[in-house]
Amino acid sequence: MVKVTQAIRLSAEERYREELNRLTQIDSQNNKPEGWLLSPKSVRQFILGDENLAVSRKFFGDDPLVDRAIVSLLGKQGLMLVGQPGTAKSMLSELLAAAISGDSNLTIQGTAGTSEDHIRYSWNYALLLAEGPTERALIGSPIYQGMKQGKIVRFEEITRCQPEVQDMLVSLMSEKKMMIPEMGSNSMISAKPGFNLIGTANLQDRGVHEMSAALKRRFNFETVNPITDQKFEIELIQKQLTQELGDLITQITIPIDVIELLVTTFQELREGETSQGTKIKTPDAVMSTAEAVNVAYASALDAYYLGDGTLTGGQIAKQLIGVVLKDNADDIKRIQFYMDNVVRERAKKSDSWHSFYQVSKTFWK
Amino acid sequence: MTNSETRLPERLLKALANQQALQQEQIYFAPVRHHSPACSYAVRQLIKQVKPTHVLIEAPASFSTMLEVLYDSSIQPPIAILCQTKLSAKAGAEKIQQNNVLTEQRTHSAFYPFCDYSPEWQAMRMAKEQHAIVQFIDLPWSEQILCEKNTEQSHSLLSEVYLKHSQYIKQLQQKLHCRDHDEVWEHLFELRQYDDIANWQKFFLDTFIWCAMARLDYEPESLEAEGTSQREQYMLTAIAQLKQAQPDVSIVVVTGGFHTLGLLEGLWQNQLVFPTKSSITQFERQQKSAEQDQSWLIRYSYDRLDALNGYASGMLSPAFYQASWLSMLDYEQNPQQYGTSKSNRQKHVLQFLSIIAGQLRKRSQFDDVVGFVPLRSAIEQACLLAELRGHDGPGRFDLLDAIQSAFIKGSVHDMRSEFWQIVINCLSGNQLGHIPDGTVLPPLIHHVYTTLKTYRFKLEDTQPKLSHIDIYRKPEHRQRSRFLHLMAFLEIGFAKRLDGPDYIHGQRLSIMFEDWQYAWTPMVEANLIELSDQGTELKQIAIKKLHWQTEQLAQKGLSQSSGHAVSSVVQAALMGLQSYFRQVLNDLRYFIESDNDLDSLISCGDQLLYLWQGRTFLELNANDTLLTLLAKIPAQAFFLFERFKQSEEEQQQQNLKLLLSLRDFITNLPEPLDKKQLKQDFYQNLYRIRQGLNSAPLLRGAIDGISYIDSYLSEVELENAIKTAFAIGAEGEQATNYFLGIMQSAPELILYSTILIDSLDHLVKTWQVENFITMLPNLRCAFSQLTPKQNVILAEKIARKYGIEHEGLDLQPSEFTENDLKTAISLELLITDHIKEQHLQNWFKQ
Incomplete structure (x- = not known):
């Protein structure tokens, strides 16, 4: 096991332990739903931040969505977060689980290979042979654990699983019970209050399976959108860039208009419309804020190690190719259209756009 | 807010002290938000408790004449006052001169809508109950226009733009996790407990702070520029003058909360400030100018009141807030029996959710969305959301959030916009107001009504009627037709044309009569009222609309399209807008000269031809201009022939059509033009590009075909051309396309010239069977250009060639009696x- 201090990434409850402790203290007088560590209001404070309590804001852009998500978890329905990749769905589900149950690690990471065992339970076969089907020999899935302890369980990428595996959730969600026929006909566990499921799913990507109507009925859906406010996205990227670059940030000059260029490009390609209102073609590739941060980070490293320490439009252009060219050849044409019709005009007026265009030309011709 | 009061800026604290002092002097302020049920409720309690002798309301003094009408008990809101004033161009800045279509006088219009829960409306009703005197104390409408810099769009007198632009409210919005200022408002004010709202001192203290903080973002200069300072000066003088004349009166002042700060500061400086002599003179002058304003009471409707529908006045979802208003009133009557504010709000949400679910279930595509379980979970969701957000019962935003959570299974983006439209419509409602019978109508309606009367239309009931108009022989009928076209263009919904010459599409141009179906309905009135703010005459409004359409085209990047530009010329002609017609007709020249699209150019040409045909009937008096323009079309078209080289099949087909319609256009040109010369130019230009048409065989065939028919190609030349196209080794597809081109442009050729069929025969013989099968569809298509009779003749020809007996040809069309x-x-x-x-x-x- 990796020691906690060495881990690349800590779980939410570890990262924000102090904030959670503070909130728990203040919250002690308030009414809490059964099985919840914090009251709904404090969960909201934890995610959306509160300056007075020195709690940082962790989710940006859509506050009412957080309200709806919290309230959905209070009811009998599960919560399904959908949206384009890179819109912080998983982060939101992690934060919710950390705040409500103090544990964001009861997680099923859905794949095409996820099987029944990952959702219900499997056996320690050595013990099974030695003792027969006993509780000791049973290895519970995260859902099993969540039901037993009354905690929030996260199911990442539900739509990547086969439909028959997805469907197992239908009765688990409606009955809130799990049968264990191997241990006798009446053997089962019932979910303790506090148990619920947060799924994240991608509805448009390739290689996903449609959810059945029965499963959909058991969830409230929330769509997490990309950030549309340009100013805010710029701010966010700068903040995250500073975080990722760490000490290097002092040695790299990052002009604001280059970040602005990056965000403009991403937003325009995402929305299929320029800021002047002209229609352009949208590539299939995902142009999320997270991708933009990656591009900015890689370009900054490029500037530091291979350039003169100043981030330019040209470096952005080099990295952009990796984001856009994933699997659809038509995307090349769409970007060419963008370069020829939008970028070329802007290159006449601005230095950053000029260098962006010059480098792009070599790639997109 | 007592806790936060201590943290208020100095200026506000001072204003609050002023407010206390003024209350001692019996002047009470109600800083309201327009169309807010909570504010209305608080205003009621205020008036009930204070029992004022005077109620002063922020509405133009121009409305004073309306007071008696407004007191009429048969009025049922929503209603509105339409106010219009005519100003000469001098006052209205340079803009008008640029659009020289507009005459020297311009009408400025504004609406002042009231619904049941408008604080102003309630204040008036309460004043009447308590026999208090009502006064409208805002600057007369004609004076307001002079103050405002931007008078282009003066729609509603109750717009509250400051809410949208305030930095303070924006920050508050972030802090409270709301999505916009409307939600902030609902969160802070509408969803309080009824008893808290009834505590008007506290309630208006809070609304005052909220509005005043928003106002602090404004510089005095911008207040001046918007006309706010001038308006407040007028209000101040009105209040102070009243107090000066009758020191004993007690006054309630109902104004938008935005103005309260200015009024408090202006009215009290250690003592009551009385107006100076000069400000009284100014006040009296301005008051006098109210006489030029004219006001009308009109019916209004909820859907127009809803700010979401683009009318910038007040709050969203009137039907929803009307419901919460009614239960407030019930509670006021009998607080013990009637439920708490929380239970009432829950009841509304339940009620509206079931209405919405009912509407959604009527549409088959949403049938599965709203079963019982989602409905129940939506109700739960709304109540829990309200609790999380600290509301005393769920409000509009909680309801909408609940619908989103519970009804939408999947991404919100996949949900059709119809879904939200249904939801929004249910919340906004469509109730229509009622005004007393015999109320005077606004001038536009009056104008249209009397015009229609003089044309002897029957307007007594709403039954559809027919009108048969003899447009060619009777000048009076012609006028009628123009007026009906005008109404149709403005989409007033009065009349529909059933038959008659169509100058836009060039159909049935020889018909002598027009048939119209018409009916005078409330919808017609409503549409005319809506148009009222654009002017008092239909012609003027139509010109504006034509202008607007041109601008729209420019925005879509179609500013060079002559095909689109000509349609407004035709429209103007149909509507009899003589001088405007001449102007746009002259401008059309620039469009034609810069049009790079053959398609739009030819359609422009065609429409000009229709106009030429109808020149007498339409009384155009522009023969010379029309001829010049018609001559310009071919010249510009020849320049665009390059596009015939396009090789894709669809493009070839399209180009062939264009080629043929251009030829028709030139053939149909009127006599005064040198048609012969133009035709010659046409073929000369075609031959210039013919060499480049190797990959466009369809076009090549068509050009050869028509130039033979029009005798610009001799028989020998045609023979040579056909032989080359069908020569041994010619590619099958190319050859059949060439053949198709000839057949489409000149099908009769194959009957009268043997060369075509012989060459084809030769070519077909060289083909393999598979080759023939692939070409067969194309060949069939080519022969389908012929009429059945021509087909028979052709078949006989071929039969003779191959010596087949007549009986073998039983493809004759069977005849029946x-x-x-x-x-x-x-x-x-x-x-x-x-x-x-x-x-x-x-x-x-x-």
Whole structure:
């Protein structure tokens, strides 16, 4: 096991332990739903931040969505977060689980290979042979654990699983019970209050399976959108860039208009419309804020190690190719259209756009 | 807010002290938000408790004449006051001169809507109950226009733009996790407990702070520029003058909260500030100018009141807030029996959710969305959301959030916009107001009504009627037609044309009569009221609309399209806008000269031809200009022939059509133009590009075909051309396309010249069977250009060539007699009856 201090990434409850402790203290007088560590209001404070309590804001852009998500978890329905990749769905589900149950690690990471065992339970076969089907020999899935302890369980990428595996959730969600026929006909566990499921799913990507109507009925859906406010996205990227670059940030000059260029490009390609209102073609590739941060980070490293320490439009252009060219050849044409019709005009007026265009030309011709 | 009061800026604290002092002097302020049920409720309590002798309301003094009408008890809101004033161009800045279409006088219009829960409306009703005197204390409308810099869009007198632009509210919005200022408002004020709202001192203290903080973002200069300072000066003088004249009166002042700070500061400086002599003179002058304003009471409707529908006045979802208003009133009557604010709000949400679910279930595509479980979970969701957000019962935003959570299974983006439209419509409602019978109508309606009367239309009831108009022989009928076209263009919904010459599409131009169906309905009135703010005459409004359409085109990047530009010329002609017509007709020149699209150019040409045909009837008096323009079309078109080189099949087809319609256009040109010369130019230009048409065989065939028919190609030349196209080794597809081109442009050729069929025969012989099969569809298509009779003649020709007997050709169309037809029809009827008898109609439906 990796020691906690060495881990690349800590779980939410570890990262924000102090904030959670503070909130728990203040919250002690308030009414809490059964099985919840914090009251709904404090969960909201934890995610959306509160300056007075020195709690940082962790989710940006859509506050009412957080309200709806919290309230959905209070009811009998599960919560399904959908949206384009890179819109912080998983982060939101992690934060919710950390705040409500103090544990964001009861997680099923859905794949095409996820099987029944990952959702219900499997056996320690050595013990099974030695003792027969006993509780000791049973290895519970995260859902099993969540039901037993009354905690929030996260199911990442539900739509990547086969439909028959997805469907197992239908009765688990409606009955809130799990049968264990191997241990006798009446053997089962019932979910303790506090148990619920947060799924994240991608509805448009390739290689996903449609959810059945029965499963959909058991969830409230929330769509997490990309950030549309340009100013805010710029701010966010700068903040995250500073975080990722760490000490290097002092040695790299990052002009604001280059970040602005990056965000403009991403937003325009995402929305299929320029800021002047002209229609352009949208590539299939995902142009999320997270991708933009990656591009900015890689370009900054490029500037530091291979350039003169100043981030330019040209470096952005080099990295952009990796984001856009994933699997659809038509995307090349769409970007060419963008370069020829939008970028070329802007290159006449601005230095950053000029260098962006010059480098792009070599790639997109 | 007592806790936060201590943290208020100095200026506000001072204003609050002023407010206290003024209350001692019996002047009470109600800083309201327009169309807010909570504010209305608080205003009621205020007036009830204070029992004022005077109620002063922020509405233009121009409305004073309306007071008696407004007191009429048969009025049922929503209603509005439409206020219009005419200003000369001098006052209205340079803009008007640029659009020189507008005459020297311009009408400025504004609406002042009232619904049941408008604080101003309630203040008036309460004043009447308590026999207090009502005064409107805002600057007269004609004076307000002079103050405002931007008078282009003066729609509602109750717009509250400051809410949208305030930095303070924006920050508050972030802090409270709300999505916009409307939600902030609902969160802070509308969803309080009824008893808290009834505590008007506290309630208005809070609304005052909220509005005043928003106002602090404004510089005095911008207040001046918007006309706010001038308006407040007028209000101040009105209040102070009243107090000066009758020191004993007690006054309630109901104004938008935005103004309260200015009024408090202006009215009290250690003592009551009385107006100076000069400000009284100014006040009296301005008051006098109210006489030029004219006001009308009109019916209004909820859907127009809803700010979401683009009318910038007040709050969203009137039907929803009307429901919460009514239960507030019930509670006021009998607080013990009636439920708490929380239970009432829960009741509304339940009520509206079931209305919405009912509406959604009516649409088959949303049928599965709203079963019982989602409905129940939506109700739960709304109540829990309200609790999380600290509301005393769920409000509008909680309701909408609940709908989103519970009804939408999947991404919100996949949900059709119809879904939200249904939801929004249910919340906004469509209630129509009622005004007393015999109320005077606004001038535009009056103008249209009397004009229609002079044209002897029957307007007494709403039944549709027919009108048969003799447009060519009777000048008076012509005027009628123009007026109907004008109404149709403005989409007033009065009349629909059933038949008559169509100058836009060039159909049935020889018809002598127009048939119209018309009816005078409330919808017509409503549409005219809506147009009222654009002017007092239909012609003027139509010109504005034409202008607007041109601008729209420019925005879509179609500013160079002559095909689009000409349509406004035709429209203007149909509506009889003589001088405007001449102006746009002259401008059309620039469009034609810069049009790079052959398609739009030719359609422009065609429409100009229609105009030429109708020049007498339409009384155009522009023959010379029309001829010049018509001559310009071919010249510009020849320049665009390059596009005929496009090789894709669809493009070739499209280009062929363009080629033929251009030829028709030139043939149809009127006599005064040198048609012969133009035709020659046409072929000369075609031959210039013919060499480049190797990959466009369809076009090549068509050009050869028409130039032979028009005798610009001799028989020998045509023969040579055909031989080259069909020569041994010619590619099958190219050759058949060439053939198709000839057949489409000049099908008669194949009957009168043997060369075509012989060359084709030769070519076909060289083909393999597979080759022939692939080409067959194209060949069939080519021969389908012929009429059945021509086909027979051709078949006989071929038969003769190959010595086939006549009997082998039984492809003749079978002929049938009238009797056969009758038998067939009666049989058909019999079968239909039979099917109906057996109730099997549904089986045969698509």
